[in-house]
Amino acid sequence: xxxxxxxxxxxxxxxxxxxxxxxxxxxxxxxxxxxxxxxxxxxxxxxxxxxxxxxxxxxxxxxxxxxxxxxxxxxxxxxxxxxxxxxxxxxxxxxxxxxxxxxxxxxxxxxxxxxxxxxxxxxxxxxxxxxxxxxxxxxxxxxxxxxxxxxxxxxxxxxxxxxxxxxxxxxxxxxxxxxxxxxxxxxxxxxxxxxxxxxxxxxxxxxxxxxxxxxxxxxxxxxxxxxxxxxxxxxxxxxxxxxxxxxxxxxxxxxxxxxxxxxxxxxxxxxxxxxxxxxxxxxxxxxxxxxxxxxxxxxxxxxxxxxxxxxxxxxxxxxxxxxxxxxxxxxxxxxxxxxxxxxxxxxxxxxxxxxxxxxxxxxxxxxxxxxxxxxxxxxxxxxxxxxxxxxxxxxxxxxxxxxxxxxxxxxxxxxxxxxxxxxxxxxxxxxxxxxxxxxxxxxxxxxxxxxxxxxxxxxxxxxxxxxx
Amino acid sequence: xxxxxxxxxxxxxxxxxxxxxxxxxxxxxxxxxxxxxxxxxxxxxxxxxxxxxxxxxxxxxxxxxxxxxxxxxxxxxxxxxxxxxxxxxxxxxxxxxxxxxxxxxxxxxxxxxxxxxxxxxxxxxxxxxxxxxxxxxxxxxxxxxxxxxxxxxxxxxxxxxxxxxxxxxxxxxxxxxxxxxxxxxxxxxxxxxxxxxxxx
Numbered sequence: 326x327x328x329x330x331x332x333x334x335x336x337x338x339x340x341x342x343x344x345x346x347x348x349x350x351x352x353x354x355x356x357x358x359x360x361x362x363x364x365x366x367x368x369x370x371x372x373x374x375x376x377x378x379x380x381x382x383x384x385x386x387x388x389x390x391x392x393x394x395x396x397x398x399x400x401x402x403x404x405x406x407x408x409x410x411x412x413x414x415x416x417x418x419x420x421x422x423x424x425x426x427x428x429x430x431x432x433x434x435x436x437x438x439x440x441x442x443x444x445x446x447x448x449x450x451x452x453x454x455x456x457x458x459x460x461x462x463x464x465x466x467x468x469x470x471x472x473x474x475x476x477x478x479x480x481x482x483x484x485x486x487x488x489x490x491x492x493x494x495x496x497x498x499x500x501x502x503x504x505x506x507x508x509x510x511x512x513x514x515x516x517x518x519x520x521x522x523x524x525x526x527x528x529x530x531x532x533x534x535x536x537x538x539x540x541x542x543x544x545x546x547x548x549x550x551x552x553x554x555x556x557x558x559x560x561x562x563x564x565x566x567x568x569x570x571x572x573x574x575x576x577x578x579x580x581x582x583x584x585x586x587x588x589x590x591x592x593x594x595x596x597x598x599x600x601x602x603x604x605x606x607x608x609x610x611x612x613x614x615x616x617x618x619x620x621x622x623x624x625x626x627x628x629x630x631x632x633x634x635x636x637x638x639x640x641x642x643x644x645x646x647x648x649x650x651x652x653x654x655x656x657x658x659x660x661x662x663x664x665x666x667x668x669x670x671x672x673x674x675x676x677x678x679x680x681x682x683x684x685x686x687x688x689x690x691x692x693x694x695x696x697x698x699x700x701x702x703x704x705x706x707x708x709x710x711x712x713x714x715x716x717x718x719x720x721x722x723x724x725x726x727x728x729x730x731x732x733x734x735x736x737x738x739x740x741x742x743x744x745x746x747x748x749x750x751x752x753x754x755x756x757x758x759x760x761x762x763x764x765x766x767x768x769x770x771x772x773x774x775x776x777x778x779x780x781x782x783x784x785x786x787x788x789x790x791x792x793x
Numbered sequence: 794x795x796x797x798x799x800x801x802x803x804x805x806x807x808x809x810x811x812x813x814x815x816x817x818x819x820x821x822x823x824x825x826x827x828x829x830x831x832x833x834x835x836x837x838x839x840x841x842x843x844x845x846x847x848x849x850x851x852x853x854x855x856x857x858x859x860x861x862x863x864x865x866x867x868x869x870x871x872x873x874x875x876x877x878x879x880x881x882x883x884x885x886x887x888x889x890x891x892x893x894x895x896x897x898x899x900x901x902x903x904x905x906x907x908x909x910x911x912x913x914x915x916x917x918x919x920x921x922x923x924x925x926x927x928x929x930x931x932x933x934x935x936x937x938x939x940x941x942x943x944x945x946x947x948x949x950x951x952x953x954x955x956x957x958x959x960x961x962x963x964x965x966x967x968x969x970x971x972x973x974x975x976x977x978x979x980x981x982x983x984x985x986x987x988x989x990x991x992x993x
Contacts, residue, residue: 343979344972350954353972355979365876367826372966381976393824411824418826462875462899478877478903480965488969490976494952496898526811527869527895560872562898626811626872645810645867738820738874747843759815759873761838 330601333567334498334533337473337598341456343490351492357455358472359386359485360441361428363393363419364740365460369483370422378487383427385489387450390416390433391440393740396703396730402434408742426486437580439706439732442466442674446550447708449579453568453595458485463674463756464563465556469549470576471568471598473533476557496562497607499532503540505615510790512684513548514676514754514773516540517555518620518630520612526628529561532607535600536566540614546575547680554675555756558627567599619788622758622771623661624649629758633776633788636660652760653768654748661770662786667749669700669727669781670763671774673737676754677705679712681774685754686718688778688792689725695784700727701743703735727781739764752780794908796962799933800889802862805852806926810867814900817871817879831878832885853886857927862889865922869893871900871911880907890932892939894919905955906965914939918947934960 331339338354346352361369366388373379380386393412399405407413416433423430431438437448442463445451453471458464460482467474477491484491501520507513521528534556541549549566556564573592576582583591618632629649631637639657640646650656671677671685682704694700702722704710710732713719719729736743737755739762745751747766754777758769772780775789782792809816822834840851847854864883870893871879880903883891890910901911912932914922921941922928931940934956940946958965 340983343975348953349957351952353969353975355976355983364823368828368877371827376966378970409824415824415826460875460877462873464875476875476899478875478880478899478906480877480903480906484966484969487966488972488976489980490969490972492954492965492969526872527897530869530895530898557873557899560869560897626813628811644808648809738815740820740823757813757815757873759813761819762815765819765838765843 330604332498332600332604332606333471333535333565333598334473335604337454337456338495340454346495351494354456354491354493356458356485356489356491357385358445358450358457360445360457360459360464361386361388361482362441362459362461363390363415365479366422366482367415367418368479369486370426372483373426373486380426380428380486382489386428386486388419388423388428388430389438389441389444390419392734392738394433394733395741396733396735396743398731401731412741436707439708440674440677440734442554443677443705443709446470446546447579447706449576449582452576452582452591453572454598458491462557463554465561466550466554466674468556468563468565469546469553470572471565471595473563473565475563497532499529499534499561500606500609501534501536501612502609503536503538503612503614505540505613507540507614507617510775510793511617511619512773512775513544513551515617515620516614517552518622518627518771519617521555521559521627522620522630523612524559524610526558526626527560529556529559532561534559534561534564535606536564537600541566542569545680546571547678550678551675555627558756568595569599619773619776619790621661621776621786622769623653623655625652625758625760627756627758627771630771631661633662633786662788664750664770664786665784666698666752666770666780666786668745668751669694669698669777670703670736670751670753670755671777672701672703672705672735673755674705674734675756676774677703677709677732679709681754682709682713682718684774685778686721688775688782688789689727690721692725692782694726694781698781698784700781701730701736702727703730704732706732736763738762745769752777752786794962794964797889797908797910797934797959799931799935800862800910801929801931802889803860803927803929804863804865804892804922805858805861806923807852807864807866808923811869811872812866813873814871814876814879815873818876818882823876823878828881829885831882832887835882835886852926860887862887863892863930863932864888864890865892867893867923869895869897872897875899875903877903877907880904880909884909892919892922905959908959910934910959912939912949914949915947
């Protein structure tokens with residue numbers, strides 16, 4: 326047995342090496358959980374058919390549909406057709422592929438369907454120490470449970486379907502040590518936006534991040550998932566958080582989590598996963614969470630972010646920066662706060678969990694969405710929707726004048742037709758403010774559910790602490 | 794996949810950094826269920842105006858960009874989404890190599906599986922290339938070098954296995970399938986299928 330102290334990442338990596346990497350060849354890494362969805366899987370199944378291959382371990386692959394699916398109740402449940410023909414075809418193709426290859430699918434009208442990164446943890450499929458992959462970059466979300474989880478392309482989806490393995494070079498490690506308490510009104514979303522602002526959108530390239538420290542340990546599971554979700558926006562391969570009592574309490578009793586004796590065995594294994602004292606990371610940085618404010622983006626990538634009280638920086642002579650601000654209709658030196666908004670979106674794999682909806686509802690209770698503002702609240706899963714309705718959150722949203730939809734990726738990327746009109750400003754709890762991400766010419770301001778709700782009420786970008 | 798040994802081409806230069814895969818191929822084109830035909834949508838929102846007419850200002854719409862197989866762009870090319878539609882669109886359009894100072898992990902991995910060579914150039918050569926659109930450049934995988942029209946030849950780094958696969962047209966799925974025995978042994982050793990059961 327090796328006695329050298331290891332990081333969480335190294336432990337999970339080593340346990341999944343079918344073959345270790347050499348100077349000539351990458352490692353063959355075993356995958357415990359493969360999640361697939363309608364958009365990035367069709368071409369992978371085509372390759373299996375062309376080569377006469379089956380799915381090696383169908384019980385380790387799990388399918389759902391979320392990206393191109395409608396969120397209007399009548400289109401999901403009422404028999405109204407999916408408006409976009411190509412999206413309808415993708416949904417049908419996933420159904421056919423899963424049936425043909427023996428893969429379990431939570432289809433469009435299934436009670437436990439949802440965004441793939443919401444339902445993995447919610448069902449207890451995602452567990453500490455597992456390797457988890459999906460043809461979607463926000464697979465990093467699952468690292469919040471102490472899994473090694475990363476996004477892959479469609480060719481690699483085919484590799485996992487056929488062999489349950491991937492060829493991977495071992496990434497480097499980056500520890501982000503977070504200390505201090507988040508102030509009231511400052512959330513996990515603000516923390517991760519601040520981290521991306523600090524290290525930049527390529528600061529994590531080639532690395533797996535481990536988020537550590539007292540601030541991270543104090544976060545609930547929903548919040549940890551928000552943090553790990555946006556690791557990819559810093560360019561990181563994955564983000565991880567050591568499993569602890571919060572993780573185990575979250576997983577206990579979930580439908581696909583181990584039960585009974587198997588649970589006790591799993592728990593004993595999981596407790597050995599956290600990074601050993603004295604283990605070395607390739608890089609480390611420290612963040613003081615107590616100094617953070619609510620954050621809001623001003624440009625066209627998530628690294629272009631400022632505290633809500635701050636002004637857009639000046640970058641004279643930087644033509645790319647100027648082009649980004651021109652797209653947003655902003656000038657250097659002005660504030661984003663007080664900017665009138667047209668659309669508010671609460672949802673996505675970043676902020677579509679129950680605690681996010683509770684945050685948004687807390688500021689909408691007894692208030693109205695400002696005239697002229699369209700607000701969409703899209704739960705991350707049908708289970709989140711049911712839980713929110715059991716608490717009466719949907720009433721708060723509907724009474725305020727917001728729309729309450731069925732689950733899906735929705736306006737985060739607008740594949741299903743939930744779009745921000747050209748030139749309009751959207752405060753969005755999603756993860757990407759790229760040009761055109763939410764619609765051609767749409768101007769996205771990324772923020773927390775609290776900031777989104779406060780901005781919906783005021784009709785302007787608003788510091789949520791003004792309404793608390 | 795056809796073997797890649799030497800590529801000689803003029804460059805098209807995209808004066809942007811952090812070019813994300815939503816720019817390379819916007820999400821509304823991801824409803825396809827095949828790999829082909831995405832080249833026409835490459836950089837759609839930069840390349841066409843609201844009516845679908847070509848934007849005369851955009852680099853790929855300039856006459857001199859026609860036939861260029863090497864795309865040079867600013868730092869951190871291909872960030873964002875894991876969509877393999879991005880390299881599919883670039884190769885369908887006719888690009889065989891992308892040159893930057895940093896290339897996002899998932900995009901780089903996807904590119905290598907589609908015969909699109911990601912080249913991480915040193916900052917000096919990269920800056921020169923950014924300033925000289927249309928430069929006649931030779932990329933040699935045998936020597937992993939980039940030769941500029943000035944005659945200067947510089948090395949670039951490429952993971953050895955990726956280079957081997959590109960040069961020999963090796964399909965990585967075939968490589969993995971040939972590891973069947975090792976994979977089976979791993980499964981028996983770790984009881985991955987039984988012990989990791991997710992059926993609950």
